[in-house]
Amino acid sequence: MAKAHASHNLDVDRYLSQFREMHRIRAFEMTALQAVDEKLVLGAVHPSVGQEAICVGVCDNLRRDDLLLSTHRGHGHTMAKGASAAAMMRELLGRTGGTNHGKGGSMHIADFDVGMLGANGVVAANISIAAGAAHAIALKGDDRIVACFFGDGAINRGPFLEGLNWAKVYGLPVLFVCEDNRYSATTKTSAMTSGAGAAERARSLGLNAREIDGNDIVRVDEAAREMITEIRADRQPQLLVTSTYRLLGHSGFDRGQYRPDAEVDAQWEHEPIRRCAALLKAAGVRDAVLTSIEQEAKAEMLAALEEAKAAPWPAPEIAYDDVQDVGAEKMEHAPWLS
Amino acid sequence: MAELSYLEASKQAIAEEMRRDPMVWALGEDLGRGGVSGQYKGLIDEFGPNRIADTPISEAAIMGAAIGAAMMGTRPVVEMRFSDFALCAIDELVNQAAKARYMFGGQARVPVVVREPVGMRGSAAAQHSQSLEAWYAHIPGLIVILPSTPADNKGLLKAAIRCDDPVVYMEHKGLWALEGEVPDDDDYLVPIGKARKVRQGNDLTIVTWSATVHTAAEAATQLSAQRDIEVDLIDLRTLWPWDVRAVLESVERTGRLLVIHEAVKTGGFGAEIIATIAERGPRLKAPLRRLGAPRVPIPYSPPLEKLMKITPRQIVETAKVQMQA
Ligand SMILES: Cc1ncc(C[n+]2csc(CCOP(=O)(O)OP(=O)(O)O)c2C)c(N)n1
Ligand SMILES: [Mg+2]
Numbered sequence: 075m076a077k078a079h080a081s082h083n084l085d086v087d088r089y090l091s092q093f094r095e096m097h098r099i100r101a102f103e104m105t106a107l108q109a110v111d112e113k114l115v116l117g118a119v120h121p122s123v124g125q126e127a128i129c130v131g132v133c134d135n136l137r138r139d140d141l142l143l144s145t146h147r148g149h150g151h152t153m154a155k156g157a158s159a160a161a162m163m164r165e166l167l168g169r170t171g172g173t174n175h176g177k178g179g180s181m182h183i184a185d186f187d188v189g190m191l192g193a194n195g196v197v198a199a200n201i202s203i204a205a206g207a208a209h210a211i212a213l214k215g216d217d218r219i220v221a222c223f224f225g226d227g228a229i230n231r232g233p234f235l236e237g238l239n240w241a242k243v244y245g246l247p248v249l250f251v252c253e254d255n256r257y258s259a260t261t262k263t264s265a266m267t268s269g270a271g272a273a274e275r276a277r278s279l280g281l282n283a284r285e286i287d288g289n290d291i292v293r294v295d296e297a298a299r300e301m302i303t304e305i306r307a308d309r310q311p312q313l314l315v316t317s318t319y320r321l322l323g324h325s326g327f328d329r330g331q332y333r334p335d336a337e338v339d340a341q342w343e344h345e346p347i348r349r350c351a352a353l354l355k356a357a358g359v360r361d362a363v364l365t366s367i368e369q370e371a372k373a374e375m376l377a378a379l380e381e382a383k384a385a386p387w388p389a390p391e392i393a394y395d396d397v398q399d400v401g402a403e404k405m406e407h408a409p410w411l412s
Numbered sequence: 413m414a415e416l417s418y419l420e421a422s423k424q425a426i427a428e429e430m431r432r433d434p435m436v437w438a439l440g441e442d443l444g445r446g447g448v449s450g451q452y453k454g455l456i457d458e459f460g461p462n463r464i465a466d467t468p469i470s471e472a473a474i475m476g477a478a479i480g481a482a483m484m485g486t487r488p489v490v491e492m493r494f495s496d497f498a499l500c501a502i503d504e505l506v507n508q509a510a511k512a513r514y515m516f517g518g519q520a521r522v523p524v525v526v527r528e529p530v531g532m533r534g535s536a537a538a539q540h541s542q543s544l545e546a547w548y549a550h551i552p553g554l555i556v557i558l559p560s561t562p563a564d565n566k567g568l569l570k571a572a573i574r575c576d577d578p579v580v581y582m583e584h585k586g587l588w589a590l591e592g593e594v595p596d597d598d599d600y601l602v603p604i605g606k607a608r609k610v611r612q613g614n615d616l617t618i619v620t621w622s623a624t625v626h627t628a629a630e631a632a633t634q635l636s637a638q639r640d641i642e643v644d645l646i647d648l649r650t651l652w653p654w655d656v657r658a659v660l661e662s663v664e665r666t667g668r669l670l671v672i673h674e675a676v677k678t679g680g681f682g683a684e685i686i687a688t689i690a691e692r693g694p695r696l697k698a699p700l701r702r703l704g705a706p707r708v709p710i711p712y713s714p715p716l717e718k719l720m721k722i723t724p725r726q727i728v729e730t731a732k733v734q735m736q737a
Binding site for chain 2: 115116117118165168169172174176177178179181182194195196197198227228230231232258259260261265266267332387388390392393394397402403408410411
């Protein structure tokens with residue numbers, strides 16, 4: 075699996091930049107988990123540690139005005155699409171200046187300015203919504219595309235069938251990306267999934283599907299670039315299935331004890347940042363450069379956490395904003411308590 | 413009697429019912445490793461993977477398959493993780509389970525228990541915090557149960573499993589660790605449709621259920637100690653059928669009624685209780701009142717989430733207003 079890449083004509087600048095982005099995501103999530111331990115973040119945080127190559131390899135090939143739909147495990151996608159890590163950290167801490175003004179938290183981060191239409195707390199719900207976003211693009215007649223990420227567990231819910239079928243029937247520009255990290259919470263997904271998996275299911279609906287090693291940044295980058303170029307031109311949906319591994323627990327509250335240590339330890343050998351570092355070194359990049367990128371990422375996220383801790387709590391009134399235009403309730407639900 | 417947590421009590425109920433009746437089984441995501449909150453931990457060791465069944469993330473199929481299996485005479489306990497995800501299977505529950513018996517002219521019975529925990533717990537935000545019990549009370553054919561104590565979580569869950577009609581069984585996520593005395597008896601059943609008197613008083617009737625029972629009990633203690641206001645506190649336990657007699661008897665004595673729930677006040681089950689009591693026309697000393705959440709999706713940030721919760725202070729203040737009326 076960890077087969078080394080031929081390092082001839084590796085685009086060093088490109089992969090150094092993707093290496094940096096993977097480190098930023100890793101550092102963001104490790105800092106967020108520390109904030110969970112310190113009870114600065116009360117809600118669930120689902121880390122994508124070990125899956126960063128998929129986030130970066132795909133999103134680096136999207137335009138800023140392309141659209142993105144994510145899952146409960148969405149920090150990496152969101153950062154790679156260009157959202158501010160500082161604003162995301164403020165969101166995790168529930169503070170003013172958070173991407174969602176503190177109303178959503180980790181599982182619902184959205185940043186429409188960078189085309190990020192939302193993480194989602196309901197598995198697979200984003201798949202049909204992504205088809206609808208692409209439907210709107212088709213109605214408007216512009217050349218944007220939609221990227222929609224979901225996990226291996228999501229392919230057993232109805233929206234996977236319904237959303238992919240929809241996208242194909244209407245000819246909609248969606249890159250569906252399945253991040254197969256082998257687990258659905260505590261369950262080995264393979265034990266609960268029949269057939270040959272997501273790619274075969276998509277092909278049976280007439281979608282082009284590719285299966286790649288999702289921990290290999292170069293593979294992901296190249297596959298995503300090719301597929302996105304095709305989708306932008308022919309406006310047909312495709313599915314990219316990426317094999318990877320969830321290196322940490324399902325969420326910050328989960329220690330992942332249902333997995334043998336040996337299984338997890340072996341997977342750390344294949345994790346994408348280490349593999350990208352090996353490629354860059356083989357291409358002549360000095361260790362010191364790689365180390366300083368890692369350190370800068372950590373420093374950036376620690377600063378983001380400090381800044382988020384100092385940010386004020388949201389004003390109580392905003393709890394009642396953005397419910398609906400007509401008929402939104404103010405604080406009068408118990409009018410006798412002035 | 414043994415000191416058990418709300419979670420342990422529910423596990424004991426399931427284990428006892430599974431030993432008693434080989435047709436009882438449970439299905440849902442992650443059950444083999446104990447379920448999302450550990451409610452099933454260890455049960456697979458005793459009952460094996462056919463009766464503590466792992467499922468794909470397929471809520472609609474989990475519910476649908478359980479209904480088919482229930483019509484065939486098995487007694488599935490359906491685990492939906494949170495009431496929010498049960499919405500992915502609402503057709504199966506509302507159009508199928510709730511109606512099969514009636515629509516098929518009494519030929520079908522659907523003895524499923526749908527476990528779908530409700531409530532706010534620590535920044536779970538809009539899609540993991542809802543209390544949707546009133547929706548189900550509105551659907552003919554469904555039984556709706558919300559236990560507030562460890563003993564009730566044993567006795568009501570056992571009664572739900574033995575019930576021949578579909579039951580929506582809503583535990584509160586914030587109560588899993590709550591400890592209390594629980595009868596050891598294998599046949600300890602709490603009757604469906606009977607309220608529990610938490611505290612006896614003659615000044616103000618408070619009706620509530622689920623975790624809010626504990627908030628109201630705290631307020632009632634304060635009212636008694638600081639204001640000499642004695643609350644008649646009723647834990648409804650079952651929303652459908654609900655114990656109209658117990659509530660009416662109390663209101664006839666106190667002349668004052670306050671209904672409290674964690675769910676959104678608008679269209680909440682409090683409205684049904686208030687309307688029913690108003691129709692019965694007991695002699696009242698104060699307007700009938702409700703406390704519930706504002707009609708707002710539940711926000712993530714702790715200070716905003718807090719605004720959605722009923723506090724002892726709000727209850728005390730409302731009680732004082734009721735007493736002045
Ligand atoms: C409809 C629905 N059912 C159950 C859950 C609870 N849940 C949250 S994440 C998860 C596992 C998802 O697995 P997968 O799709 O593989 O994504 P991963 O967590 O591995 O990234 C489950 C069961 C949910 N959020 N939504
Ligand atoms: Mg997975």
